[in-house]
Amino acid sequence: MTVIYPSPIFGPVHSRRLGVSLGINLLPQDGKVCTFDCIYCECGFNADHRPKQPLPTREEVRSALEARLQEMQANGPAPDVLTFAGNGEPTAHPRFPEIIEDTLALRDRYFPKAKVSVLSNATFIHRPAVFEALNKVDNNILKLDTVDEGYIRRLDRPTGKYSVASVVEGMKAFGGNCIIQTMFLKGRCEGREMDNTSDEYVLPWLEAVKEIAPRQVMIYTIDRETPCLELQKATHEELDRIAALIEEAGIAVSVSY
Numbered sequence: 001m002t003v004i005y006p007s008p009i010f011g012p013v014h015s016r017r018l019g020v021s022l023g024i025n026l027l028p029q030d031g032k033v034c035t036f037d038c039i040y041c042e043c044g045f046n047a048d049h050r051p052k053q054p055l056p057t058r059e060e061v062r063s064a065l066e067a068r069l070q071e072m073q074a075n076g077p078a079p080d081v082l083t084f085a086g087n088g089e090p091t092a093h094p095r096f097p098e099i100i101e102d103t104l105a106l107r108d109r110y111f112p113k114a115k116v117s118v119l120s121n122a123t124f125i126h127r128p129a130v131f132e133a134l135n136k137v138d139n140n141i142l143k144l145d146t147v148d149e150g151y152i153r154r155l156d157r158p159t160g161k162y163s164v165a166s167v168v169e170g171m172k173a174f175g176g177n178c179i180i181q182t183m184f185l186k187g188r189c190e191g192r193e194m195d196n197t198s199d200e201y202v203l204p205w206l207e208a209v210k211e212i213a214p215r216q217v218m219i220y221t222i223d224r225e226t227p228c229l230e231l232q233k234a235t236h237e238e239l240d241r242i243a244a245l246i247e248e249a250g251i252a253v254s255v256s257y
């Protein structure tokens, strides 16, 4: 069972960690569009979910968001966070920077205390307008699962040209104004062992994280069914061990088991 989200607005979703989160999905509602094709993606593999519908336009996103915020203002609940997530990579939308402008303005108007979060795989942070937009949101959450080029190609499977070194450079350019999100998992996919919980992967990744010096690191493991059925969760002990290394480096960390 994969999860394909409504578009452009979904939820709100209530969670202990985020509170009341209203989702903004810049991808079509009938499929998935991403510059990664992660073997653990809850939306499934790109090839199995090619959308036929177009991306929502900037105007469609703005008016749907405004209508929903007005409704929430009238009937509750107040959102704690407006979260860009959904069926793929939000920064792949060609009007992402303008949509962030609109969202910040609507947030200020209707729920000034709400945060704006973006979950991104960081493949477009080399574009100045995307970088600037991400730099303006409250929670600029960037995926960095490993710094091992070979492992990235098996785990995250970038669909285009990708260099982890330049992505790390791009992340460093935020000067700490980012949150790094990393998936740890084990098991098998397409006949190959997968495991990024050992020092072979954790230590070089930790060095890159120290250079990026993010405000926080969020580590997590698989939660829902994944398109590769033989993947396994990282254990509590493994996640706690990695979290302790991050803390020792003086960086705030959160763990979702």
Ligand code: SF4
Binding pocket: 034, 035, 036, 037, 038, 040, 041, 042, 043, 086, 087, 088, 089, 121, 143, 156
């Ligand atoms: S980056 Fe996110 S949306 Fe894209 S394939 Fe990976 S998990 Fe799925």
